[in-house]
Amino acid sequence: MSSRFCHCSFLHLLIGLFIFGSTSAISAHENEDPTIKTMEAFSGYPIHESNSLISDFVSSLSVETQTLQNQIDELSTFSDSPAPSVTRILYSEKDVLARRYIKNLMGLAGLSVREDAVGNIFGRWIGDEPELPPVATGSHIDAIPYSGKYDGVIGVLGAIEAINVLKRSGFKPKRSLEVIMFTSEEPTRFGISCLGSRLLAGIETLANNLKSTVDGQNISFLDAARSAGYANDQDDLSSVFLKKGSYSAFIELHIEQGPILEEEGISIGVVTAIAAPASITVDFEGNGGHAGAALMPTRNDAGLAAAELALAVEKHVLESGSIDTVGTVGILELHPGAINSIPSRSHLEIDTRDIDEKRRNTVIEKTHQSATTIANKRRVKLSEFKIINQDPPALSDKLIIEAAEAASKELNLTYKKMISRAYHDSLFMARISPMGMIFIPCYKGYSHKPEEFSSREDITNGVKVLALALAKLSLN
Known part of the structure; x- marks a missing residue:
């Protein structure tokens, strides 16, 4: 066995030994562990010198x-x-x-x-x-x-x-x-x-x-x-x-x-x-109408339903009590999208995520309940509440x-x-x-x-x- 091969093999072994607990190897040496003696005899290098070898290896790591x-x-x-x-x-x-x-x-x-x-x-x-x-x-x-x-x-x-x-x-x-x-x-x-x-x-x-x-x-x-x-x-x-x-x-x-x-x-x-995120799409449908002619008490405004749900998402996320629970309404689209027309349809896409799956899924359940309640209160149709993905x-x-x-x-x-x-x-x-x-x-x-x-x-x-x-x- 060449000395070069011996040294490389020993360095290999040293790095492995020192991955997650160099102190245990040193302690074993001090207590004359027979396994350490065997490795020393095989390698030709005393284990107690390994700290400097590890330091040399770490210092050799050079990024261009x-x-x-x-x-x-x-x-x-x-x-x-x-x-x-x-x-x-x-x-x-x-x-x-x-x-x-x-x-x-x-x-x-x-x-x-x-x-x-x-x-x-x-x-x-x-x-x-x-x-x-x-x-x-x-x-x-x-x-x-x-x-x-x-x-x-x-x-x-x-x-x-x-x-x-x-x-x-x-x-x-x-x-x-x-x-x-x-x-x-x-x-x-x-x-x-x-x-x-x-x-x-x-x-x-x-x-x-x-x-x-x-x-x-x-x-x-x-x-x-x-x-x-x-x-x-x-x-x-x-x-x-x-x-x-x-x-x-x-x-x-x-x-x-x-x-x-x-x-x-x-x-x-x-x-x-x-x-992990859960992605949800929600659609509301109302009657629409002219922004001037339709009276406020009789409106079925799909846009306001969407706006109310967006605020409900924020409320349910904050109710979790954890900073790791987040929710975002990243897309909110209104149809027909004219300043003088009451929205007859609205579309939301919601992202909620957490490291705790149960806590995140509770937000989803509460959001679904709110969507149903809002639809009933505002006399619009909840035409879709779809979970696109719900990864753990x-x-x-x-x-x-x-x-x-x-x-x-x-x-x-x-x-x-x-x-x-x-x-x-x-x-x-x-x-x-x-x-x-x-x-x-x-x-x-x-x-x-x-x-x-x-x-x-x-x-x-x-x-x-x-x-x-x-x-x-x-x-x-």
Whole structure:
């Protein structure tokens, strides 16, 4: 056995030993643990010197920050709206070009690249024990109209750079490491959020519904996918499904999309849970009429019914007593939409979310009760109250939380545990494997707008924590 191989094997072992409890290894040495003696005899290195070796490994983690920023800037040019905004819609020409860009970077990082039938892209670094379930990381690059260039992108380009960081340090994973670029996390084109990760999680109803789903221009999902080079010669999307346990862990790097980390001057957020949304559509129908001629006591105003329900949503959310319960009426449309016409129809789209599923569902039930009461009181018809989706929240895995915390400590970065009020592909990856997330600060908490921004320092910190957490998880 060469001395180089011996040293690498020992460093490998050291990192594994020091993942979640270096003090126990040192204590065991001091007590003349026979196992430690055996490892010392095998390796030729005394375990008590391992602290400096671990420190050397951590200090070797170097992020090419300028290169990464250049990649973020270049990817933002694949957009259907002018800078500084980014618009990148599923299966559009710009989306296809951006996908090609990501695959090229994966290839340059030495990853083995594959794509599935809907365009989820996977780049794998083969580990020493490739038969073990890999550790995965990643996010999305699609962007809602006139948004920013960091949402999702940090979790894809940052993940590729994290792999490069580990390679430059000389690290070799035991479990393979895989970067995933998820298809269509945003619901922009077909109204389905986290489309790629939902399918990976094996949601059969979605796979079946996509066969007949069309966009606003009446283009079917399958035709759009085929125009981008996917779903060729097949309508069955079940080939995308992954079995539970396909990964040993999944960890996603993301901007916070909220102001807490920046306001508190904290470098890293370790996510403990992801709040899940429920989306509801509501329609009221009244008689309408002339704004001047119809008397107030006899009106059946669908617009006022909608306005009253919007306020009821706020009331029911606040009644939960938890800051983690939120509700938003993001769309309120009136027909015919004329200043001198009483609305005869109104349409609302409501988003409510929480990390507590029961508490969130109570808001939905109360909202339904209020919609019925309001309709009766205002003598309008509640023609629809439809729950579009009602996903369960997800808790981060203890081991992944500990890996992110340990990485932050070893890198001397401040961190705090926090929940994610926005949902991410991680919400559905939790159905496949243990899941966790790492947040970095973003300017004023801005997201989904051109002003979205994270500093180079914060991005670098996030990539380092991700890299070190991946190393820990790959050796687990």
